[in-house]
Amino acid sequence: MKQNQRQLGNKLVVVAGGAGEIGERITRMFLQQGARVLVPSRSKEKLKALGTSLKDISTGELIPLETDIGTHQGLKTMTAVIKKEGALRAAVSAVGSFWQGPSCMEVPVDEVHRVIQGSFLPYVGLTQALIPALGPDTHFIKLNGLLSLQAIPNVSALGVTAAAQIAWTRFLIAEATESTPWITELVIDSLVRTRSSQTLPKEYISGDDIAHEILRIVTEENEHQIATIGKGPGDAEVEFVPVRSQVSENNMKRLFGSFKARG
Numbered sequence: 062m063k064q065n066q067r068q069l070g071n072k073l074v075v076v077a078g079g080a081g082e083i084g085e086r087i088t089r090m091f092l093q094q095g096a097r098v099l100v101p102s103r104s105k106e107k108l109k110a111l112g113t114s115l116k117d118i119s120t121g122e123l124i125p126l127e128t129d130i131g132t133h134q135g136l137k138t139m140t141a142v143i144k145k146e147g148a149l150r151a152a153v154s155a156v157g158s159f160w161q162g163p164s165c166m167e168v169p170v171d172e173v174h175r176v177i178q179g180s181f182l183p184y185v186g187l188t189q190a191l192i193p194a195l196g197p198d199t200h201f202i203k204l205n206g207l208l209s210l211q212a213i214p215n216v217s218a219l220g221v222t223a224a225a226q227i228a229w230t231r232f233l234i235a236e237a238t239e240s241t242p243w244i245t246e247l248v249i250d251s252l253v254r255t256r257s258s259q260t261l262p263k264e265y266i267s268g269d270d271i272a273h274e275i276l277r278i279v280t281e282e283n284e285h286q287i288a289t290i291g292k293g294p295g296d297a298e299v300e301f302v303p304v305r306s307q308v309s310e311n312n313m314k315r316l317f318g319s320f321k322a323r324g
């Protein structure tokens with residue numbers, strides 16, 4: 062780890078989805094560290110509410126930006142603001158939306174298409190905008206849910222787009238170079254305690270727990286990783302478990318061997 066990796070004060074950070082439930086806690090944590098935090102949101106009202114809820118923090122600077130990062134124009138607007146504000150130290154994607162519906166045999170194809178278009182493709186665009194703006198020894202962190210790794214009934218469209226997103230992150234990692242940021246995907250394995258889910262027992266992971274884990278990664282780690290994180294009844298602290306490749310070394314050897322053998 063380089064010495065300056067620990068320092069966050071005054072540095073520019075982007076929290077996409079920063080006006081959302083978990084994003085707000087991540088934004089709060091970065092402000093407490095003294096960072097300048099750019100939060101894009103499609104909603105003026107949500108940005109206003111975010112500013113109000115963060116009023117108690119006197120450090121750092123909140124840079125609210127009304128724009129839709131799910132569109133080409135919105136990403137262009139965000140990129141222009143990043144250029145104006147200076148070097149980017151870290152970027153977080155806390156973007157997401159829930160979907161539940163009919164079984165795989167009953168869900169209309171158009172509905173699956175709509176969910177993929179509404180959440181997978183925006184993630185592709187977001188990474189293409191943020192990763193080039195991040196230099197070496199910076200961090201890109203993406204939040205996801207356990208449905209990206211495990212199927213359960215009646216959430217197929219959500220699970221498929223979550224799985225597509227984690228696959229996209231794997232490709233970003235596979236193509237990373239010395240001049241790209243460290244990439245982390247954090248797969249949260251339960252519901253999260255936030256302002257709207259206070260009925261969830263306090264033993265479960267909170268937005269603040271996730272924010273602290275992100276701070277730890279940004280200031281202490283220097284590797285690409287996909288990991289599950291969670292906390293629940295009986296756990297003393299947040300559990301961080303790296304997700305291992307599902308493919309054996311022998312499978313990989315055979316794949317690359319076949320590429321070579323084809324000539």
Ligand SMILES: NC(=O)c1ccc[n+]([C@@H]2O[C@H](COP(=O)([O-])OP(=O)(O)OC[C@H]3O[C@@H](n4cnc5c(N)ncnc54)[C@H](OP(=O)(O)O)[C@@H]3O)[C@@H](O)[C@H]2O)c1
Nearest residue numbers: 078080081082083102103131155156157204206249252253
């Ligand atoms: N909350 C949980 O219990 C839980 C559990 C496991 C995993 N997670 C993961 O954690 C992440 C954040 O969850 P959350 O509960 O904080 O979500 P949230 O409160 O719903 O906020 C997510 C943010 O994503 C943005 N967003 C959603 N769809 C978008 C689109 N099509 N284009 C542009 N922006 C879009 C919204 O931004 P605007 O401000 O523009 O509306 C919103 O503020 C998600 O990836 C989710 O899968 C959450």
